[in-house]
Amino acid sequence: MVRAALAMMLGGSSGISVVAEAADGEEALRVVPGSGADVVLMDIRMPVRDGLSATEELLRTHPDLKIIVLTTFDTDDMVLRALRTGAAGFLLKDTKPARLVEAIRNVAAGQPMLSPSVTAQLIAAVTRDDTGKATHDRALAARAALAELTEREREVAEGVARGLSNAEVAAELFMGVPTVKTHVGRIFAKLGVENRVQVAILVHDAQASG
Structure with a gap:
């Protein structure tokens, strides 16, 4: 049905x-x-x-x-x-x-x-039932991955993780949309991810305690 x-x-x-x-x-x-x-x-x-x-x-x-x-x-x-x-x-x-x-x-x-x-x-x-070690390990891996980003790329990644569109990130960070698109492409390459959802997950993991 x-x-x-x-x-x-x-x-x-x-x-x-x-x-x-x-x-x-x-x-x-x-x-x-x-x-x-x-x-x-x-x-x-x-x-x-x-x-x-x-x-x-x-x-x-x-x-x-x-x-x-x-x-x-x-x-x-x-x-x-x-x-x-x-x-x-x-x-x-x-x-x-x-x-x-x-x-x-x-x-x-x-x-x-x-x-x-x-x-x-x-x-x-989903993460509520993780063990402390699982959360800790994921957090360490995510922080190491995000450490490869420049400060500006990190700001863009955090905007993406909040669900902002490229235009919204551009407005918030006083950047042009093409520049944001370039940053997003570099973020994908450096983090080894395919989409914005995976960026959000990494940012969340990096902010987790444990």
Whole structure:
């Protein structure tokens, strides 16, 4: 029912075509590679094969694919792990249709979805059960990675982690948008990340105590 509703809604949106559907992660691995899909909406909890392992496998073999994780938030404690693998972002399952369409278009255009408030809540929910050592180790690794950035790059990274767009970062730091884009590209390269979500995770980890 959910897939049918999504297909009906998206199929009627200008510029969007539903090229494939899958009932679980295993089927997704079979149908997505040959579908020509640009963006995949991936549920986390599915029978046969869960969305997390399917996301990891698809991005391993098709790194240019954009995957948006769908979550109920309250129960999907694996979402942060999905983002760490390179998923382009996440949306709550009760996202309004217009917002879902906008998100797909943005992600297809190379602008991963990062909701500051939901990201913060998800990170808090997932890291709440970490052991002190796990938190400490991640914090040390993240701080070492961020230490490779210049002071200006660090400021841009912190803006990205707060969910600001390039234009918003530019306005806040009194920089031109092209300059911010250049900084973001260098940040990705230095940190070895693929998207803004992963930058946010690293900044969060670096600020964690433990």
